[in-house]
Amino acid sequence: xxxxxxxxxxxxxxxxxxxxxxxxxxxxxxxxxxxxxxxxxxxxxxxxxxxxxxxxxxxxxxxxxxxxxxxxxxxxxxxxxxxxxxxxxxxxxxxxxxxxxxxxxxxxxxxxxxxxxxxxxxxxxxxxxxxxxxxxxxxxxxxxxxxxxxxxxxxxxxxxxxxxxxxxxxxxxxxxxxxxxxxxxxxxxxxxxxxxxxxxxxxxxxxxxxxxxxxxxxxxxxxxxxxxxxxxxxxxxxxxxxxxxxxxxxxxxxxxxxxxxxxxxxxxxxxxxxxxxxxxxxxxxxxxxxxxxxxxxxxxxxxxxxxxxxxxxxxxxxxxxxxxxxxxxxxxxxxxxxxxxxxxx
Amino acid sequence: xxxxxxxxxxxxxxxxxxxxxxxxxxxxxxxxxxxxxxxxxxxxxxxxxxxxxxxxxxxxxxxxxxxxxxxxxxxxxxxxxxxxxxxxxxxxxxxxxxxxxxxxxxxxxxxxxxxxxxxxxxxxxxxxxxxxxxxxxxxxxxxxxxxxxxxxxxxxxxxxxxxxxxxxxxxxxxxxxxxxxxxxxxxxxxxxxxxxxxxxxxxxxxxxxxxxxxxxxxxxxxxxxxxxxxxxxxxxxxxxxxxxxxxxxxxxxxxxxxxxxxxxxxxxxxxxxxxxxxxxxxxxxxxxxxxxxxxxxxxxxxxxxxxxxxxxxxxxxxxxxxxxxxxxxxxxxxxxxxxxxxxxx
Numbered sequence: 001x002x003x004x005x006x007x008x009x010x011x012x013x014x015x016x017x018x019x020x021x022x023x024x025x026x027x028x029x030x031x032x033x034x035x036x037x038x039x040x041x042x043x044x045x046x047x048x049x050x051x052x053x054x055x056x057x058x059x060x061x062x063x064x065x066x067x068x069x070x071x072x073x074x075x076x077x078x079x080x081x082x083x084x085x086x087x088x089x090x091x092x093x094x095x096x097x098x099x100x101x102x103x104x105x106x107x108x109x110x111x112x113x114x115x116x117x118x119x120x121x122x123x124x125x126x127x128x129x130x131x132x133x134x135x136x137x138x139x140x141x142x143x144x145x146x147x148x149x150x151x152x153x154x155x156x157x158x159x160x161x162x163x164x165x166x167x168x169x170x171x172x173x174x175x176x177x178x179x180x181x182x183x184x185x186x187x188x189x190x191x192x193x194x195x196x197x198x199x200x201x202x203x204x205x206x207x208x209x210x211x212x213x214x215x216x217x218x219x220x221x222x223x224x225x226x227x228x229x230x231x232x233x234x235x236x237x238x239x240x241x242x243x244x245x246x247x248x249x250x251x252x253x254x255x256x257x258x259x260x261x262x263x264x265x266x267x268x269x270x271x272x273x274x275x276x277x278x279x280x281x282x283x284x285x286x287x288x289x290x291x292x293x294x295x296x297x298x299x300x301x302x303x304x305x306x307x308x309x310x311x312x313x314x315x316x317x318x319x320x321x322x323x324x325x326x327x328x329x330x331x332x333x334x335x336x337x338x339x340x341x342x343x344x345x
Numbered sequence: 346x347x348x349x350x351x352x353x354x355x356x357x358x359x360x361x362x363x364x365x366x367x368x369x370x371x372x373x374x375x376x377x378x379x380x381x382x383x384x385x386x387x388x389x390x391x392x393x394x395x396x397x398x399x400x401x402x403x404x405x406x407x408x409x410x411x412x413x414x415x416x417x418x419x420x421x422x423x424x425x426x427x428x429x430x431x432x433x434x435x436x437x438x439x440x441x442x443x444x445x446x447x448x449x450x451x452x453x454x455x456x457x458x459x460x461x462x463x464x465x466x467x468x469x470x471x472x473x474x475x476x477x478x479x480x481x482x483x484x485x486x487x488x489x490x491x492x493x494x495x496x497x498x499x500x501x502x503x504x505x506x507x508x509x510x511x512x513x514x515x516x517x518x519x520x521x522x523x524x525x526x527x528x529x530x531x532x533x534x535x536x537x538x539x540x541x542x543x544x545x546x547x548x549x550x551x552x553x554x555x556x557x558x559x560x561x562x563x564x565x566x567x568x569x570x571x572x573x574x575x576x577x578x579x580x581x582x583x584x585x586x587x588x589x590x591x592x593x594x595x596x597x598x599x600x601x602x603x604x605x606x607x608x609x610x611x612x613x614x615x616x617x618x619x620x621x622x623x624x625x626x627x628x629x630x631x632x633x634x635x636x637x638x639x640x641x642x643x644x645x646x647x648x649x650x651x652x653x654x655x656x657x658x659x660x661x662x663x664x665x666x667x668x669x670x671x672x673x674x675x676x677x678x679x680x681x682x683x684x685x686x687x688x689x690x
Binding site: 011012014016019057059060082083085086090092093094095096097100101103104107108109110111112113114115116119122125126129130132133134135152153197198199200202320321322323324325328330333335 | 356357359361364402404405427428430431435437438439440441442445446448449452453454455456457458459460461464467470471474475477478479480497498542543544545547665666667668669670673675678680
């Protein structure tokens with residue numbers, strides 16, 4: 001019998017301490033016009049001139065985001081497409097069609113992932129598992145979202161001109177791609193040191209115009225579990241970064257963490273709250289599979305790369321609903337996957 | 346620098362030879378009424394009295410299938426719910442809601458997977474990767490489909506009474522759950538020896554009433570890659586088993602394999618062609634995430650368990666489309682993930 005290796009914690013814990021180094025060799029971000037006008041506008045690799053990206057449909061536009069992001073990231077990595085053993089990808093659309101039609105032409109074996117807006121964390125986690133477990137030398141992760149395709153998928157087609165409450169978030173048009181490798185290089189953006197795969201957390205909330213509140217309990221669960229498993233406190237991290245809780249969800253998360261005896265307010269950042277300026281009228285903030293992905297590539301990894309931050313817990317958050325489940329009166333559970341990133345400096 | 350371990354083949358190959366034994370400790374299957382009347386009817390663990398399984402909606406019924414299948418499989422495994430480190434699951438519905446609402450109550454960290462009808466193979470593959478890589482001791486995999494929820498999701502609500510051509514398949518109502526472990530027991534159903542993660546293969550076909558033809562090229566690609574990577578011929582396997590090609594897809598697969606110089610006709614079996622009797626008027630055969638999952642649990646693993654078969658290549662096949670992609674005139678690419686199963690006898 002093989003003994004379980006060091007990656008396993010004891011029962012009740014659920015994090016993975018990565019047993020061998022896994023590096024983020026390169027990444028790329030591509031974003032839409034509104035995102036381009038926001039605070040990270042000049043840090044994205046590409047900003048579209050319009051949100052159709054030369055396509056006939058919003059879904060094709062989103063596929064194009066994935067294709068361009070991955071092509072850019074591969075180009076930067078110095079690793080050939082043929083050397084990338086697996087591609088882990090997903091998006092918010094039914095049956096993940098943005099990934100299907102965006103990534104088919106790369107002809108890399110595809111592991112399709114679904115974790116709603118947390119998919120970026122899940123894809124990076126599973127790519128890390130594959131590399132750390134010796135199943136791949138290099139792997140790529142891609143996720144995306146598009147404001148117009150998401151509105152059509154989850155709420156109303158844009159033509160309806162529906163109004164949105166202030167608790168609603170704005171789905172980010174963008175895609176981030178990441179090339180992970182077991183091989184150290186001169187230019188690695190960061191290392192992955194730990195993973196905490198999330199559970200479904202359902203507080204029974206049902207308001208799809210307030211997804212931050214739906215996801216906050218899941219973020220709390222994963223962050224608390226991560227800190228407990230590793231025996232750390234919030235101050236051990238330069239930042240604890242959620243995906244897209246927005247302003248309403250952030251408040252709920254801080255309160256829930258305080259109830260567990262942990263104050264994360266000094267180190268917490270939410271990608272959704274940072275991606276738009278207040279003047280951009282995005283209400284609670286940005287959301288979507290693309291939100292944390294483009295912020296990770298354009299901003300978070302930059303801080304780690306430059307050594308400004310040493311250790312970050314990146315926690316993409318997902319709201320688990322579909323148009324059907326919502327219309328049938330189901331709740332909106334949340335899930336959040338934690339990836340611990342450390343600077344190579 | 347860590348060297349890549351034995352799981353890696355050289356470039357151009359893409360299979361994984363599992364470096365440490367991973368066992369299928371237990372499994373369970375639950376199926377609908379039509380499936381219960383078919384050839385495997387008395388081999389499923391549970392057959393529903395009606396296809397609503399006591400629920401108000403088809404989607405909830407499908408969630409119930411997953412919940413019951415997983416509870417049964419855990420019960421048989423002798424492993425407690427708390428010891429199961431990860432749950433890998435998915436289904437065909439938009440945003441995988443059958444899994445969300447079926448599995449939340451187990452409170453096991455969830456890796457959401459999407460591979461259309463190939464998801465069962467993908468989930469088992471990634472659970473195997475996690476266990477073989479030392480990231481988990483025990484993991485569970487669940488997939489499902491439901492005829493009525495799938496018709497609503499992809500084609501027409503049942504009330505429309507639409508007619509179906511003979512090339513159409515019938516989505517299986519059922520769910521299969523599998524408990525995988527690194528720990529050998531007296532009652533393991535089979536061992537997992539190799540994996541071949543599939544690529545997206547797009548021949549440009551667009552007929553959602555002939556998904557067997559859409560998926561056959563992907564099945565061919567994965568089977569050919571698997572046999573080539575491992576240096577084997579079809580006769581080295583007691584069976585090469587596709588998920589849901591149906592009669593039309595089978596013919597296409599055999600022809601394509603012959604063009605590559607391999608005749609699999611003597612060992613090929615398709616779960617979709619076996620799950621219904623010809624008298625049941627299911628046209629090309631069964632399909633869906635649940636089809637190969639229930640056949641694997643009820644029939645394939647039984648043959649391996651009893652030593653009647655020594656080595657099987659299990660290749661669930663998926664058609665990558667959504668209602669939106671279909672209506673927008675996109676093609677229907679296929680994907681197939683190969684899992685090599687060997688008898689413990």
